[in-house]
Amino acid sequence: MENKKILIVEDQQDIADLVRLHLGDLGAEVTHAVDGHEGMRMACAMDWDLMILDIQLPGPSGLEICRAVRRNEAFVPILLLTSRSSELDRVLGLDIGADDYITKPFSVMELIARIKAVFRRVEALEPKEQQVTESIDLGRLTINDELHQVRLGEELVDLTAREFDLLRHFAAQPGRVFRRSELLDSVWGYGHDGYEHTVNSHINRLRAKIEKDPNNPEIIVTVWGVGYKLDAQALQAS
Structure with a gap:
């Protein structure tokens, strides 16, 4: 965690101080914001x-901040x-x-373990120095790992990091x-079976950006009762 720049938004000073102390001991540079504004x-x-965003804050909530960042x-x-306790x-x-x-x-140990796990997932997605830059070409769809760029035909498609990872996986x-x-x-690395509809919502947002008619998708299609797949034949059409 050396030199990692971490923002904690937490209105409870004792919690913020505790987190700041322990992450600082691990070499992180921690900045504390006291409210949602x-x-x-x-x-x-x-x-x-x-x-690190507390959900309940004076002013904008942690969920609102998360939504704004994304x-x-x-x-x-x-x-x-x-x-x-609400799911x-x-x-x-x-x-x-x-x-x-x-x-x-x-517990602070659990928090640090969760933070390290998040950083491991991020690092696993970063291109390694010894890896050859990979590009996936499927007809009208081109995915460039090094540039983190997606083209559909002649158009650049503006995707979030999670949408990019999801499309690349397909x-x-x-x-x-x-x-x-x-x-x-x-793609997420959670291993939580209870949050599968998170996938559904990201699929819907991805379709809105790459499908001609998101209500009748041709690229990312639903296989009823099973899941989703990328139909490469749909990308060969002019």
Whole structure:
């Protein structure tokens, strides 16, 4: 965690101080925002390696900050803190782009383990120096790993980091049907069976960007009762 720039948005000073102390001991540079207004401003104005957002805040909530960050198309790992026992809050957080969550009260060891796991997933997606730059070409669809760029025909497609990873996962094995649980494990890395509809919402957003008619998709198609697949034949059409 050496030199990682971490933003924590938490209105409970004792929790923020505890997190700041332990992450600082691991070499991270931790900045604390005390409410949602300050958190929103700092989250959107600076580059961070990780954001830790409390859901319940004075001013904009952690969910609102998360949504704003994802709307800006900037990829930064986001971990949510919640004191609520409601599953709805956790599911909503994952749906709008959070990478993980932890429920209060939590142990510092668990929090650090979750943060390290998030960083491991991010590092696993980064191109290694010894790897040859890979590009996937499927007719009208081209995915460039090095540029993190997607073209459909002559048009650049503006995708979030998660949407890019999801599309690339499909394109790496065109025609293969993926169950929602497989996509969740491979693309999100959560291993939580209860959040498979998170996949559905991301599929819908991806379709809105690459399909001529998102209500009648031809590229990312549903295999009823099983999951989803990328139909490479649809990409050969002019």
